[in-house]
Amino acid sequence: MKKLTINKFLLVAALPLLLQSCFVAKNYDRPEVQTDSLYRTDNLPQDSVSFASVSYKDVFTDSHLKTYIQRGLDNNLDIRIALQSIAAAQAYVKQGKAGYLPTLNGAASATRTARTSENGQFGSFFTQPFNQYEASGTVSWEADIWGKIRSSKRASDASYLQTVAAHQAVKTDLVAQIATTYYQLLALDKQISVTEQTIDNRQKSLETIKALKDAGQANLVGVDQTAAQLYSAQSQLLDLKNSLYQTENTMSILLGEKPQSYERSSLDEQSLVNEMTLGVPALLLRNRPDIMQAEYNLMNNFELANVAKSNFYPSITLSAQGGFQSLELDNWIDSSSIFANLVGGLTQPIFNGRKIRTAYEVAKTQQEQALLMFKKALLNAGQEVSNALYDYNISVEKEGYVTKQVVALKRAETNSEELLNSGYLTYLDLLTARENALNAELNLVDNKFSQLSATVELYRSLGGGWH
Numbered sequence: 001m002k003k004l005t006i007n008k009f010l011l012v013a014a015l016p017l018l019l020q021s022c023f024v025a026k027n028y029d030r031p032e033v034q035t036d037s038l039y040r041t042d043n044l045p046q047d048s049v050s051f052a053s054v055s056y057k058d059v060f061t062d063s064h065l066k067t068y069i070q071r072g073l074d075n076n077l078d079i080r081i082a083l084q085s086i087a088a089a090q091a092y093v094k095q096g097k098a099g100y101l102p103t104l105n106g107a108a109s110a111t112r113t114a115r116t117s118e119n120g121q122f123g124s125f126f127t128q129p130f131n132q133y134e135a136s137g138t139v140s141w142e143a144d145i146w147g148k149i150r151s152s153k154r155a156s157d158a159s160y161l162q163t164v165a166a167h168q169a170v171k172t173d174l175v176a177q178i179a180t181t182y183y184q185l186l187a188l189d190k191q192i193s194v195t196e197q198t199i200d201n202r203q204k205s206l207e208t209i210k211a212l213k214d215a216g217q218a219n220l221v222g223v224d225q226t227a228a229q230l231y232s233a234q235s236q237l238l239d240l241k242n243s244l245y246q247t248e249n250t251m252s253i254l255l256g257e258k259p260q261s262y263e264r265s266s267l268d269e270q271s272l273v274n275e276m277t278l279g280v281p282a283l284l285l286r287n288r289p290d291i292m293q294a295e296y297n298l299m300n301n302f303e304l305a306n307v308a309k310s311n312f313y314p315s316i317t318l319s320a321q322g323g324f325q326s327l328e329l330d331n332w333i334d335s336s337s338i339f340a341n342l343v344g345g346l347t348q349p350i351f352n353g354r355k356i357r358t359a360y361e362v363a364k365t366q367q368e369q370a371l372l373m374f375k376k377a378l379l380n381a382g383q384e385v386s387n388a389l390y391d392y393n394i395s396v397e398k399e400g401y402v403t404k405q406v407v408a409l410k411r412a413e414t415n416s417e418e419l420l421n422s423g424y425l426t427y428l429d430l431l432t433a434r435e436n437a438l439n440a441e442l443n444l445v446d447n448k449f450s451q452l453s454a455t456v457e458l459y460r461s462l463g464g465g466w467h
Helices: 002-023 063-075 077-100 148-214 220-255 281-287 289-310 355-422 427-461
Strands: 103-113 130-143 315-326 338-347
Touching (some): 063 148, 148 220, 148 289, 220 427, 281 289, 281 355
């Protein structure tokens, strides 16, 4: 009989633990995601450090560029907005940590009852007006049997980490935008220099052809064609200067400064990274801030689904109230005026207009949406890496051909002048050769810029710039 009693006691004691193991909120596990072949290249080392793990201070060697990046990180408005989001999320984290603690409320009141109903509960006892003074405190605590409070805390933690990752993503994009804009300024400087040199040459050519016309060795058509080509170059120079002006204004927005001109080096001084190790595709999960942000969003929705599920089960609350209560002000704070009570409550939702089930179904739907967004972010990252890598490889390969094209067209321009003087070519052939040579030089500058911008994009797409 005694043994049976002990077994019953152990069963009763273990029952809450058994219920908890059945209904407690589940732990988050990262979903299965495929990272193979994300980069669309076979040239991948299986054990390597990603290019993205390198600090921007080591990736970019231009001292002016590094200074501007640091100024942007300090002053950019998007960065400062992201920091405010982090501060707000930190407040929710503190609230989540306090969820395990009991709540404490204090109250004080003074009541004068002028008249009581003779037929009421206390009507036969109080026939005259009376006063009542009370000062009390109430402590309430909810038992986290189903993991509701724990899941709420984890959801706030995930939300905070999501804002941190969002801040890192802003930093990554900002570093890439500043670097690309800086290289664009250098490319425009180079193109302006090439165009200005071309204008000088064409002005000299115009003076020469006018002298030849006066000497009867050229006609007005040659003069007009040379002048038209000069005007075309001068117009092109204005377009380049306009682009330079607007690009400097773009840089000022990125740095959080008023519009101004920025000191810089030259395009020819820029050196590209010789060794760009991609790292295995799985590194994107820890390097790309937007992917981390998407996963923290998934974690947040997972925990909120846990909270929604726990609302189906009863909540157990313990509360205690105590203080001083007296009908006389003189005896208010007195040992005889002390009162206290303890209440244990269990609340089980039964009919509530389907609100709990609807909230749970919505939470599960949002969790599935967050999962799909996480997978989409990973696919987009792979696409961006593939595109940037291919752009870089193409621009490197293209540089050799464009360089040869410039050399060939420069030589053709020189030969055209000699043949024109010998009477074997028309002046129109020389003008065409000159125009082609100018366009080829400008294309060479564009290709150099494409290499630099592709390097920056590859660095960004791998998740670099926020370390």
